[in-house]
Amino acid sequence: MVSMNFIDAHCHLDFPELIGQIDAVLAAMREARVTHALTVGTNPATYPELNAMINRYPNLYGAVGLHPEEKDLPECSVEALCALAQYPKTVAIGETGLDFYHVPERAAWQKDRFRAHIRAARLVKKPLVIHTRDAAYETLAILREERADEVGGMMHCFTENRAIAEEALALNFYISFSGVVTFKNARDVHEAAKHVPLDRLLIETDSPFLTPAPHRGHFPNTPAHVVHVAEALSRLRDESLDRIARATSENFFRLFKV
Ligand SMILES: [Zn+2]
Ligand SMILES: [Zn+2]
Numbered sequence: 001m002v003s004m005n006f007i008d009a010h011c012h013l014d015f016p017e018l019i020g021q022i023d024a025v026l027a028a029m030r031e032a033r034v035t036h037a038l039t040v041g042t043n044p045a046t047y048p049e050l051n052a053m054i055n056r057y058p059n060l061y062g063a064v065g066l067h068p069e070e071k072d073l074p075e076c077s078v079e080a081l082c083a084l085a086q087y088p089k090t091v092a093i094g095e096t097g098l099d100f101y102h103v104p105e106r107a108a109w110q111k112d113r114f115r116a117h118i119r120a121a122r123l124v125k126k127p128l129v130i131h132t133r134d135a136a137y138e139t140l141a142i143l144r145e146e147r148a149d150e151v152g153g154m155m156h157c158f159t160e161n162r163a164i165a166e167e168a169l170a171l172n173f174y175i176s177f178s179g180v181v182t183f184k185n186a187r188d189v190h191e192a193a194k195h196v197p198l199d200r201l202l203i204e205t206d207s208p209f210l211t212p213a214p215h216r217g218h219f220p221n222t223p224a225h226v227v228h229v230a231e232a233l234s235r236l237r238d239e240s241l242d243r244i245a246r247a248t249s250e251n252f253f254r255l256f257k258v
């Protein structure tokens with residue numbers, strides 16, 4: 001009997017819904033054989049608290065960034081991001097990127113913030129955690145202009161099509177699938193998931209959001225549910241669950257150098 005292990009490459013364990021029951025969240029992870037999780041920062045001002053949490057648990061890692069949807073928080077300089085990235089167990093810069101869903105005017109402040117994160121990542125030589133929504137071409141253009149391929153990273157919660165995935169792969173990025181890939185109507189995402197090379201594939205929950213089928217709609221989502229994302233990839237790609245589990249774990253360790 002092969003024992004399969006899974007890794008959640010993107011979640012938010014510092015959000016109140018999860019940190020308030022962190023022991024239960026970690027116990028559910030152990031039970032589901034989810035061995036590690038990357039808990040991703042959205043506000044540099046509270047990153048020291050996130051870092052204190054991950055330092056209590058050997059199987060948690062962190063990323064530091066100011067989320068593109070955070071309109072009202074103060075900006076974070078390249079220097080400040082670099083300083084926070086030196087915290088122990090901080091393996092990436094993000095989440096960062098562009099989100100024009102709620103900010104349809106394609107705001108300059110989002111682009112400036114995104115560029116600052118890429119510059120910080122290149123300075124500290126750590127990979128990027130990219131969030132993109134309704135902004136795929138602008139996101140790829142800035143990744144190219146700022147030479148993000150020097151550090152690479154992950155396209156988190158990938159909801160674009162196969163052509164966008166190919167462009168991100170060419171820029172040295174991994175493609176991370178979330179619960180969205182378990183949704184029946186996500187045809188473009190399914191098509192992309194079939195074609196990402198096995199050695200560039202990651203799985204994530206983005207918990208507390210985006211609970212995968214068959215638990216869709218439940219809140220909060222937790223890292224234990226990443227197994228359902230792996231199962232969806234196994235079905236779509238016609239590869240064994242063991243193969244998906246093994247490859248996505250190896251990819252995580254390679255990308256984040258842990
Ligand atoms: Zn995101
Ligand atoms: Zn996220």
